Structures are given as structure tokens and as C-alpha cells.
């Protein structure tokens with residue numbers, strides 16, 4: 001759910017000048033007081049002045065008036081003092097409150113009218129103060145949180161082995177140490193990669209007199225799938241069948257390309273990226289021993305081939321309707337539709353267990369496979385081998401240092417705009433956490449997780465679910481029957497908070513990594529072992545029923561998830577921390593933070609994709625047709641609204657279709673969480689204010705929501721996000737949902753028609 005942005009890149013349809021101009025220089029609080037006193041005085045003088053004309057009388061009256069005004073002023077003054085005392089009483093002055101207030105305040109730009117550009121109001125100063133680090137393509141509060149978590153993980157991974165460690169946590173620490181062991185990595189060099197290549201028939205571009213190996217392309221990509229867990233040409237995995245979520249089934253989809261999206265291959269504006277990609281490929285080939293001039297020429301054909309694959313792939317925005325791209329089919333039938341790919345050979349090289357033509361698989365987007373079939377038949381085998389092995393080299397060599405690292409940085413400079421490589425420790429922490437997430441999670445939660453937050457999160461989930469159900473009951477566009485099933489689905493949603501219990505059970509945790517061997521000084525071999533281990537873990541699920549209680553997310557990440565096949569919402573330990581959550585925060589901040597995230601994930605169960613799954617995670621039609629039409633009208637409003645947001649750095653508009661699911665979730669989550677927050681206040685009363693801010697609790701809710709998205713990004717990153725992310729960029733995640741929110745407009749007194757309170761609003765949930 002993570003994305004971010006730049007200072008003022010956004011185009012509004014109508015930024016009304018009157019708004020900014022009418023803003024007084026005087027601080028709001030004193031301005032209010034001045035106005036009230038002046039009005040009282042004037043009124044009194046005017047009334048008396050008209051009734052009496054004679055001077056004596058006038059003098060007497062003036063005298064009387066002066067006395068009266070004196071009394072009145074004293075009264076007002078006393079009253080003002082009294083209210084100050086009252087206010088002081090209601091101010092939270094604990095260390096945490098002062099610290100929190102200061103952090104909120106230091107990010108804001110209060111010279112901006114919140115009703116004109118709330119992102120700038122909430123984040124203006126933060127964005128000015130935080131430059132994008134050289135090794136990154138963007139910066140945001142979200143990313144800063146992830147960085148802070150990384151520092152904590154570095155600490156736990158670098159701690160010497162001790163009595164609290166078990167076999168699993170020892171393996172994680174050993175893996176991390178092997179990643180930091182530059183001396184041995186340098187000594188071993190690229191030999192492990194060369195060995196892999198020769199086992200797979202050699203990379204044609206670096207092999208003298210290369211001959212096509214005795215095994216087929218199907219076997220080659222099958223072996224790469226089962227040994228290196230990579231899906232080139234075909235993405236393949238084992239997972240729950242969308243139409244029978246308790247059953248694991250073989251699944252396949254179009255391949256992920258080497259560049260972030262198909263546009264990078266097909267749009268003329270990305271020619272520079274493609275040239276950099278070709279140069280990267282060529283230089284790596286030269287490092288592996290290729291002849292410079294012939295490699296460049298030969299690998300140009302590889303880029304051309306990948307361009308054709310990109311062309312055969314279906315754009316992400318057209319893959320939104322899962323039920324339309326889902327196709328369950330036997331290998332026999334698949335062989336009739338895609339005849340030149342030997343499916344039996346492919347799957348038999350992947351699985352240890354017997355596969356025959358009666359095996360059913362789920363294929364997403366059959367048209368891609370039909371095109372791939374034609375493409376493979378019409379392309380020289382040497383080009384195909386060059387391509388497949390290049391992809392494997394690209395994946396493996398990202399772990400190497402020195403020359404390989406230099407080439408990678410040069411490529412990333414063009415593609416992502418970064419200026420330098422990341423710290424080695426930061427990469428090693430990331431790899432260890434990604435590849436051994438549960439073991440790292442066990443180390444993390446030992447000292448760095450507040451277990452009380454689990455209870456609070458659970459309570460908040462209940463209140464937000466209740467809010468969702470209330471809003472469901474109030475909406476006018478749903479028929480009663482569908483509404484009842486929707487409620488059932490919301491109530492059946494499972495919540496997972498913090499971490500799975502198994503990571504606290506030494507035996508269970510060790511069993512998880514039992515078959516993985518990690519050595520002290522052979523980092524590249526460890527990587528290869530992990531790839532094999534990951535592949536096996538996934539493929540071994542075939543013929544087993546789905547374990548719906550199993551976590552698939554590592555606990556130490558700043559993120560949250562909804563899983564449609566399990567109908568569960570997941571909040572890992574890493575997100576249950578400030579800015580999202582703190583036990584010391586006022587409730588307004590927790591609801592504006594983790595509360596909105598909870599609502600966001602719940603709403604995913606009812607977005608354009610999630611709504612196609614029932615409470616048990618099975619894809620089926622449980623909506624009546626009229627209601628589907630009403631839903632589509634409402635989502636169209638969201639699609640159109642977001643498609644109008646322009647990202648100035650790259651002169652492109654947000655892809656409203658590709659981001660619709662996330663946008664629906666953002667809008668729903670915000671509304672539900674605010675409602676749950678108000679309910680909490682009506683039950684327990686308003687909490688004391690934060691010092692120095694002079695804003696209400698309702699305003700704080702929206703301020704914290706917005707500040708989670710403070711940040712900026714390089715144009716290269718903006719382009720990648722617009723082209724390939726299902727999330728809208730950070731500032732749009734602030735502006736979109738808030739300008740649809742009546743609660744927001746009310747909290748900040750935004751006049752109807754102001755940019756943040758447009759007359760036409762979109763609402764789905």
C-alpha cells in the first residue's frame with residue numbers, strides 16, 4: 001500500500017483564488033476574539049447616539065456608556081480568561097503529547113489554506129525539509145518508517161548468537177553475516193552463476209560454438225521454475241483455486257517483464273530506458289566473457305524478443321475483472337488451444353509428482369499463452385535461450401558486488417534516477433527479511449513489539465467493522481438481499497494482527513526452515529539454496545488442502561493486506577507503530593492512522609476485485625444484477641475522478657482504471673474509520689487537545705491520515721508508479737479521499753465549491 005510524491009505536482013480543476021486572498025495575517029484564535037469585542041461596542045454606541053441630541057445628555061450618556069463598556073469589557077475579559085483556564089485543563093501536556101504535537105506541526109505548511117490543497121497544508125514543510133537520498137528514487141514518511149524498521153532489524157541480526165537463539169534464528173543471522181562478508185563474496189566472485197549457466201546448457205552469447213541443448217525450452221523454463229523459483233515466459237505457482245478456495249491447484253499467468261511494465265517496451269518515450277537496458281545486458285555479458293561488439297548485436301535481438309512478449313501481454317488495467325480472465329482447464333484442453341507448447345513436458349520438469357493430461361490448471365488470460373505459442377514457434381532458439389538465461393543472470397547478479405554492482409547502478413541511474421547504490425547492510429537486511437521473514441520476525445518481536453497494541457488493534461477492527469456495517473445498512477444503491485450477504489462477508493472476515501503464533505514456538509519455527517541449509521561464508525550458494533527452498537515450499541502444496549491459518553506475510557514489514565481467497569485482513573507487527581499507531585496517541589491519530597488502514601483492508605473485500613469473492617473466499621456471483629450496475633456507476637465516478645489527477649513531473653494522468661481497487665479502499669477506509677472514531681468520542685468523550693496546534697480532534701484525524709503520505713519522488717519514479725502501481729501516488733491518496741469526504745469538509749469548514757470540497761463527490765462504500 002506504499003507510494004509517495006513531490007511538493008506541488010498536482011493539477012486541480014478549479015483552485016479558487018478568493019480563498020487564499022481572504023486569509024488574514026492574524027492568527028485564527030486572536031482574530032476571533034477581536035471580532036467579537038468590536039461588534040458589541042459598535043452596536044451599543046450606534047443605538048444610543050440616535051435617541052439623544054442634547055450635549056449634557058450626551059455627556060451623561062457617554063459617561064454611563066463608558067462605565068457600561070468597562071463592565072462589559074471586564075466581563076468579556078474574565079470570560080476569556082476563564083475559557084483559557086478551561087482550555088488549559090483540556091490540554092494534554094505529557095511528554096508523548098508534546099512530542100507528537102511537535103512532529104505534526106513541523107511537517108505542516110500553515111500558510112496554505114487546508115481547503116485549497118490539504119496535501120501541501122499537511123506536508124509542505126516536511127517535503128521541503130526531506131531531500132530524496134542519493135540511493136533512492138523517492139522519499140516519504142512511509143519509507144522513513146520502513147527505514148527505521150530496517151535499522152532495528154540490523155540491530156537484531158547483528159547481535160551475536162546467544163542462548164535465546166534457535167536453529168531458525170541462527171540461520172537468519174548466518175545468512176545476514178554471509179551477505180556482509182564482502183571478502184568471501186569477492187573471493188568466490190561470479191563462479192556460482194557461471195556454474196548455473198553451464199548446467200542449463202550455457203548462455204549462448206558467452207559460449208563458443210553454442211549448440212542448442214538436448215532438452216527443450218519447456219524443460220529449461222520448468223527447471224528454472226523448480227530450482228530458482230523464477231517464472232520466465234510463464235508465471236507459474238500453486239495456490240488456492242479462486243472457485244474452490246480450500247483446494248490448491250496449479251496456476252499460471254503471463255510473465256513479469258524485466259522492466260517495470262509493458263509501456264517501457266512499447267512507448268516511444270521510453271526509448272532511453274530500453275537503450276540503457278540493452279547496455280546493461282551487454283556489459284554483464286562482457287563481464288562474463290562475451291565479445292563486446294558481437295554481444296551488443298546479438299543481445300539487441302533479445303530486447304526485440306522481449307518487446308514482442310510485452311506486446312503479447314495484457315495491460316494491467318484490462319486484467320481487473322478476475323472472473324473474466326480466470327480459466328480452469330485440463331492440460332489436454334490447453335494443448336488444443338495452445339498446441340505448440342508441450343505442457344506435459346513443462347509441468348513434469350517442475351513437479352516431482354505424476355502429472356498427466358487430466359491435470360487441471362487455472363490459466364489467467366489465455367490470449368497471452370496463445371500469442372506466446374506463436375512467438376516461440378517463430379523465434380530462433382538461440383534468441384530464446386539468450387533471453388531466458390539473461391533473466392536468470394539479471395536476478396542472480398543483483399546479489400554480486402564490484403563490477404556487477406557498478407553496471408547495476410548505471411542502469412538504475414537511467415531507470416529510477418538514483419545516483420548511488422544502497423548501503424550493503426540495508427540490502428542484506430531486506431534480503432534476510434524477505435527470504436527468512438518468520439525467523440527475522442521472531443527476532444524482531446522479542447524486544448520490539450508492544451503486545452498491548454494487538455489488543456487495541458483488535459478492538460479497533462471491531463469498531464470499524466461495525467461502522468462498515470452501519471454504512472452498508474444506510475446505502476441506497478444496494479438491494480436488501482445482496483446487502484445481507486455483504487454483511488455476512490464482513491462479519492466472517494478473519495483478522496491477523498502482529499505475527500503468527502508459530503514464530504514464538506521454537507520447534508515449529510525450526511521445522512519451517514528444516515530443509516534449508518545456510519553456510520557461513522558462501523553467500524551466493526545461500527541465495528541459490530533459498531531459491532530452491534522457496535520453489536519447493538510452493539510446489540509441494542499441490543495435492544494438499546489449503547491451510548487457511550497460515551500466514552504468508554513476514555511480521556516485520558510496514559504494510560497491511562487483504563487476501564480474497566481467505567477473506568482475511570492482515571496487520572503485521574511492523575505497521576503497528578507511529579505514525580499509524582501508538583498507545584500514547586490520542587484516539588484521533590490512531591483512527592486517522594491504523595484505523596483508516598483497517599478500513600482500507602476491510603473495503604478490499606468489497607472493491608471491484610474483492611466483491612467477486614464470497615465469505616469463504618470463493619469466486620462466485622453473489623450480487624444481483626441491478627446492484628452490480630449501481631456498483632459500476634459508483635466505481636466509474638471514482639475512475640473518472642482519479643483519471644483527472646495529473647502528475648506534473650511526468651505530464652501524465654493517474655490511471656484511474658488500474659488504481660480503482662485501491663482508491664475505493666482508501667475512500668471507504670477513511671469514511672469507516674472516521675465514523676468509528678466519532679462513535680468512540682460519543683462513548684468516552686473528547687480527549688484533551690495537543691499543545692501548540694490549535695486544531696480540533698476531528699481535524700487531527702485527517703491531519704494524521706494525510707501526513708502518512710508526505711513525500712516526494714524523482715520523475716523516473718513517478719513514471720514507474722503511474723505506469724505500474726495499482727496505488728495512486730501519495731498526494732493523490734490524500735486529495736482524492738479527502739475531497740470526497742463530507743466529514744473532512746465539515747471538520748475544516750471548507751466552503752462548498754472549494755478545491756477540497758467540490759460539489760460533486762464520489763462514494764462507493
Ligand SMILES: [Zn+2]
Pocket residue numbers: 001600604662665
Ligand atoms: Zn490496498
